[in-house]
Amino acid sequence: MQRQRPSDAGCSRLCVWFAGLALALAMPRPALPQGDSGYLPLRAAFHVHSSFSTGAQSLEEIAALARSRHVDVVILGDPDILSVQYGAPFLRRLLRFGRQERAVLSDYSAAAYLAEIERVNAAFPGVVLVDGMESAPFYYWEVDALAGRWVVHNWNKHLVSVGLGRPEFYRRLPVIDSGNLGVWHWTSLLALWPLLGLAYGWVARRRHPRWVLYPVMGIAVLALVNNFPFTVPLWDAYHGDLGAAPYQRYIDYVRERGGLVFWAHPESRSTLPPVELLGGRVRVTSQTSPHAEDLLNTDRYTGFAALYGDRAVAVEPGGVWDQTLRQYLDGERPRPVWGVGEADYHGEDPARHLRLDDILTVVWARQPTAAAVLEALRAGRCYAVRGADSWLTLDGFTVSTRLGQGETGATVPSAGQVRVHATVGRYDGGAEPVEVRLVRGGQVIERLSGTTPFTVGRVEAALAPGEKTWYRLLVQTPSSRLVSNPIFAVAEAP
Numbered sequence: 001m002q003r004q005r006p007s008d009a010g011c012s013r014l015c016v017w018f019a020g021l022a023l024a025l026a027m028p029r030p031a032l033p034q035g036d037s038g039y040l041p042l043r044a045a046f047h048v049h050s051s052f053s054t055g056a057q058s059l060e061e062i063a064a065l066a067r068s069r070h071v072d073v074v075i076l077g078d079p080d081i082l083s084v085q086y087g088a089p090f091l092r093r094l095l096r097f098g099r100q101e102r103a104v105l106s107d108y109s110a111a112a113y114l115a116e117i118e119r120v121n122a123a124f125p126g127v128v129l130v131d132g133m134e135s136a137p138f139y140y141w142e143v144d145a146l147a148g149r150w151v152v153h154n155w156n157k158h159l160v161s162v163g164l165g166r167p168e169f170y171r172r173l174p175v176i177d178s179g180n181l182g183v184w185h186w187t188s189l190l191a192l193w194p195l196l197g198l199a200y201g202w203v204a205r206r207r208h209p210r211w212v213l214y215p216v217m218g219i220a221v222l223a224l225v226n227n228f229p230f231t232v233p234l235w236d237a238y239h240g241d242l243g244a245a246p247y248q249r250y251i252d253y254v255r256e257r258g259g260l261v262f263w264a265h266p267e268s269r270s271t272l273p274p275v276e277l278l279g280g281r282v283r284v285t286s287q288t289s290p291h292a293e294d295l296l297n298t299d300r301y302t303g304f305a306a307l308y309g310d311r312a313v314a315v316e317p318g319g320v321w322d323q324t325l326r327q328y329l330d331g332e333r334p335r336p337v338w339g340v341g342e343a344d345y346h347g348e349d350p351a352r353h354l355r356l357d358d359i360l361t362v363v364w365a366r367q368p369t370a371a372a373v374l375e376a377l378r379a380g381r382c383y384a385v386r387g388a389d390s391w392l393t394l395d396g397f398t399v400s401t402r403l404g405q406g407e408t409g410a411t412v413p414s415a416g417q418v419r420v421h422a423t424v425g426r427y428d429g430g431a432e433p434v435e436v437r438l439v440r441g442g443q444v445i446e447r448l449s450g451t452t453p454f455t456v457g458r459v460e461a462a463l464a465p466g467e468k469t470w471y472r473l474l475v476q477t478p479s480s481r482l483v484s485n486p487i488f489a490v491a492e493a494p
């Protein structure tokens, strides 16, 4: 999560409005090519923060801005809870220190959030808001009290769940500090330990002096209150690194309820600045390293941020993404992983070139509705693009054989030659030097350069019997970058 909050929201809104107006006047919207497929290429801003959390604008302001910038879909990603807490040993719940920022579940409610999304959707025809929330399912503390060193690890490992649709599904997301992780287990009995203190007080009430009895019983009562209702959390921040397990559990929770779930900014580092307390005697720092390997360590998620405001090496040929696709084709992973463009939008900031329509996911949907957008994302019928005023577009990216033809996300049965076709252009129709890398099975098989609009056409020899592979595109111009999703080609076993 990157954070930028304008110091003067009023001015910022006005600037945004003027900028939006200027853009709308200067840039008539080109007709969207619907193509033979019948799909509409809808431009979606994915992972958008509003004033329900750390974003600068209300949902209504975001919808108005989206309309003026020809952004058809806004996929929200306001955090459920934005909190880091350290609980003192033995009184983890009662005696806590930490930091909390505005977020949907802690400051509003899932029901209020969904109701406002519905209201704004009705008020802004032509813009589709899709419900979503960002979560930090887990973090853990590494404490060296003697050295005054408190380190919170992995707080910036974030997942975005999309399209859960029902307030209770969001309310019960299995994330740390949510109160949703408590279960009764035989070890709950251990949480009854303060009863020993009370028992001692009762047994020793006539024999021991009050100055011993009262503090012991006082501590026992406090601990009893702290431990109530005697559940044991599935995970907490005090048992070190739990690896992929909390994230996998979150992913499975969302998938079982029909939602989509994406790894956000997998190669970002920590965004929390260090804090010094007690005159510098205690230093609290946050550490999250780039964590693209989590794409390999977890499965069943829908996709990940393949393009966002930070470096993204996972999409390079043969990188982590291609490794997941190989695992999928080898039967080691139940479903493929799709790439999306992630805005991680908190508000516009011209000085930092931050705008709603810079990093987009273009979704090929059957209709301009939330359900159709979710269906396309689930199927991998989308691509990621970045480039402010000179976005690249991808048209007619197909793989065809004599047995069939498919677009991104599809699996094409293969026999005989394999034909790869795509047209790359600029959204405004302009001409610009372009470089295209065609990736097959994790390797660049062709590097093409030319000028937009540019057509990629390649005829490949037949796959070997039983061979399974994929084709995808990485496109670059001086001002824009595009990452396509893969198209699979599978030859019949001999």
Ligand SMILES: [Zn+2]
Pocket: 001, 002, 134, 158, 264, 265
């Ligand atoms: Zn984030």
